[in-house]
Amino acid sequence: MKAAVMLDINQPLRVCDMPLPVIADDEVLVETRTSGICGTDLHILAGAAYVPKLPHILGHEPAGVVVRVGRAVRNLTPGTRVVPYLFFNCHDCYYCRVGRHQQCLHLGGILGVMCHGGFAEYFKAPAGNLFRLPDNVPFDIGGLIADAVVTAVHAARRAGLYAGQSAIVLGAGGVGLSLIQVLVNAGVRVVAIDRVQAKLGLARHFGATWTYPFAVEQVDAAIHDLADSDGVAAVFDCVGSTPSLAAACRWVRNGGRVVVIGESGQPPAITSTEIAQRELEIIGSRNGARQDFVEAIRLVQCGAVRPPIAARFPLEDINAALGLVRSDPLGRVVVVVRDD
Ligand SMILES: [Zn+2]
Numbered sequence: 001m002k003a004a005v006m007l008d009i010n011q012p013l014r015v016c017d018m019p020l021p022v023i024a025d026d027e028v029l030v031e032t033r034t035s036g037i038c039g040t041d042l043h044i045l046a047g048a049a050y051v052p053k054l055p056h057i058l059g060h061e062p063a064g065v066v067v068r069v070g071r072a073v074r075n076l077t078p079g080t081r082v083v084p085y086l087f088f089n090c091h092d093c094y095y096c097r098v099g100r101h102q103q104c105l106h107l108g109g110i111l112g113v114m115c116h117g118g119f120a121e122y123f124k125a126p127a128g129n130l131f132r133l134p135d136n137v138p139f140d141i142g143g144l145i146a147d148a149v150v151t152a153v154h155a156a157r158r159a160g161l162y163a164g165q166s167a168i169v170l171g172a173g174g175v176g177l178s179l180i181q182v183l184v185n186a187g188v189r190v191v192a193i194d195r196v197q198a199k200l201g202l203a204r205h206f207g208a209t210w211t212y213p214f215a216v217e218q219v220d221a222a223i224h225d226l227a228d229s230d231g232v233a234a235v236f237d238c239v240g241s242t243p244s245l246a247a248a249c250r251w252v253r254n255g256g257r258v259v260v261i262g263e264s265g266q267p268p269a270i271t272s273t274e275i276a277q278r279e280l281e282i283i284g285s286r287n288g289a290r291q292d293f294v295e296a297i298r299l300v301q302c303g304a305v306r307p308p309i310a311a312r313f314p315l316e317d318i319n320a321a322l323g324l325v326r327s328d329p330l331g332r333v334v335v336v337v338r339d340d
């Protein structure tokens with residue numbers, strides 16, 4: 001099969017022939033239609049995250065059609081449109097039993113991250129990881145449920161906001177623009193902040209009430225104005241850098257929640273004194289659990305969340321697509337593996 005292969009860190013992907021995945025009795029072979037590109041792909045390519053066994057096939061936002069099922073598979077048949085839940089969890093450890101599947105102690109892999117993903121004509125997954133993609137959801141949007149949308153749904157759940165409360169979404173990229181829609185649907189008033197003016201336009205389109213460039217004094221003044229009695233109950237940091245986390249902690253109200261979604265490897269610049277005295281809650285959020293996945297599919301199916309797509313590239317042009325991802329596109333960049 002044709003695949004875009006990572007042969008080494010900091011090198012362009014090479015589009016070449018790779019062996020067709022061999023499926024076990026409980027696995028399913030999927031013919032890829034599309035696969036989104038995420039910032040994490042750039043981190044993996046740079047050797048800054050995960051470091052899979054090479055050669056590796058990236059792509060953790062794929063969608064496609066079932067073409068072959070293992071002998072023990074009962075719930076899927078060839079022809080079914082599917083999107084994968086990325087974590088091949090064990091179903092038996094403490095975290096799996098309490099529904100926190102992405103914290104599984106015995107992960108069998110993460111699709112596209114620790115095992116081969118969607119930048120190829122086919123990928124395989126355990127049958128239990130494949131969810132039906134509703135007929136009214138196109139593949140390119142549907143694949144984004146696997147990361148951008150489920151991450152937004154889970155982060156919103158972690159914050160536990162109520163209708164009428166205000167929240168800041170810091171970073172209006174693939175996850176941030178989905179998160180704005182999830183929050184607005186839940187009745188939360190959203191302040192969107194990004195360095196790129198055009199992304200703020202999209203944020204407004206998706207229901208953000210206020211938008212600001214990432215300029216500390218300007219946002220300070222704005223938050224002072226809108227913090228009538230209860231201030232900003234939660235700040236979602238989709239960037240995860242030292243300056244973004246510092247700003248998130250500055251803008252959240254006392255006793256509020258900072259939900260950390262973006263990952264950069266940079267340390268937070270906040271003192272224990274400030275965390276303790278202001279009673280801040282700093283909460284990590286990673287992708288989502290299976291219940292978040294089901295909710296993410298439903299939100300996309302009913303049209304409440306529509307992750308924007310900035311551009312589509314054929315698999316052959318994967319390196320140009322990655323180049324666009326590096327330059328702050330308006331929404332997700334999607335690789336079209338097969339167009340029909
Ligand atoms: Zn991702």
Ligand SMILES: [Zn+2]
Nearest residue numbers: 090093096104
């Ligand atoms: Zn487990």
